[in-house]
Amino acid sequence: MPKKERKKGLFLSIEGPDGAGKTTQARMLKERLEKMGLPVVLTREPGGTPIGEEIRKILLNPDFREMTVPCEILLYSAARAQLVSECIYPSLQKGITVISDRYLDSTIVYQGLAGGEKPEIIEMINMWAAGRLLPEITFLLDIDVETGLRRLRGKYTGAPDWRGDRMEQKELEFHRKVRQGFLQLASRDSERFFVIQAGDRPESVHEKIWEKMQEILRDPAKG
Ligand code: TYD
Numbered sequence: 030m031p032k033k034e035r036k037k038g039l040f041l042s043i044e045g046p047d048g049a050g051k052t053t054q055a056r057m058l059k060e061r062l063e064k065m066g067l068p069v070v071l072t073r074e075p076g077g078t079p080i081g082e083e084i085r086k087i088l089l090n091p092d093f094r095e096m097t098v099p100c101e102i103l104l105y106s107a108a109r110a111q112l113v114s115e116c117i118y119p120s121l122q123k124g125i126t127v128i129s130d131r132y133l134d135s136t137i138v139y140q141g142l143a144g145g146e147k148p149e150i151i152e153m154i155n156m157w158a159a160g161r162l163l164p165e166i167t168f169l170l171d172i173d174v175e176t177g178l179r180r181l182r183g184k185y186t187g188a189p190d191w192r193g194d195r196m197e198q199k200e201l202e203f204h205r206k207v208r209q210g211f212l213q214l215a216s217r218d219s220e221r222f223f224v225i226q227a228g229d230r231p232e233s234v235h236e237k238i239w240e241k242m243q244e245i246l247r248d249p250a251k252g
Contacts, residue, residue: 038121039245040162042132045170046208047197048177049227050234054170055130057235058242062126070120073130074108078115081108089194096195098144102151105136110158118162132164134214139196142210143203166245168238169215170227174204 041058043051052073059071075085087093088104109132120127133155141148172180181197192198215222225237 037124039126039166040117040121040129040164041127042129042134042164042167043170044131044134044138044167044211045227046172046174046177046204046211048180049170049172050180050231051130051170053231054168054227054234054238055128057231058238059128061235061239062242068123068125069128070116070125071128071130072112072116074112074132074135075105076108077112077129078108080111080115084108089196091192091195091198093195094198098140098146101144102136102140102146102154105140106151106154106158109133109136109155113159113162118160129164132167133159134167134211137214138207138210142213143206164221166241167215167222168241169211169222169224170234171208171212171224172227174201174208176228177208178204 043055043058045051055071055073059069062069074081075088076082084104084107088096088101088108112129117127117129133151136151136155137148140146141151178197178201181193212224215224223241225234227234
């Protein structure tokens, strides 16, 4: 069903490799939009609902190293199905802007292009589970893998026993594929994706996002 008929709020997602600073940018964007008087819901994946947060604990538990890619796909998609139906879709219907810290593109990239599963299978499962809902704009925060992972470790300085979550523990090669995967998706769909270099200070990254955001807000076809 055509997206413009289904929703009234603007649906945005922020994507990128681990350590790109998505969460900080999502919060900054939410605050800025709220200052303009727009109602905004910020949500994250996996998680964002009580059920989704429980699924998140399983997905990121570093003890579950044996978890298969199909199991990951189904769990990420299950959390997303709940998030769409409980939070994203009703919010959009009320005219609320939704910012999702990760969405379907993360599954296509982490479990598909980097994890080895066919992207079409992931798309099919999600089209069924998440009701064909896609963001209007996806901000892709691009960062080189080493810098991203270094940033993550920096966050935990002073915790010498830091292991990272189950996904962060994967090898460098996997994280390289993740970065390439996101760039590949962005080049295929340049209308939806907006790529931002995320190595700068958070304030300058935010300004770049904000510039694009203003353009989107001026466009009456959006939202
Ligand atoms: P996130 O909480 O965004 O971690 P970070 O802020 O460190 O980037 O995401 C948790 C991990 O889950 C992250 O390594 C990416 C991974 N992930 C997938 O593998 N598939 C998915 O569909 C999603 C949403 C996340």
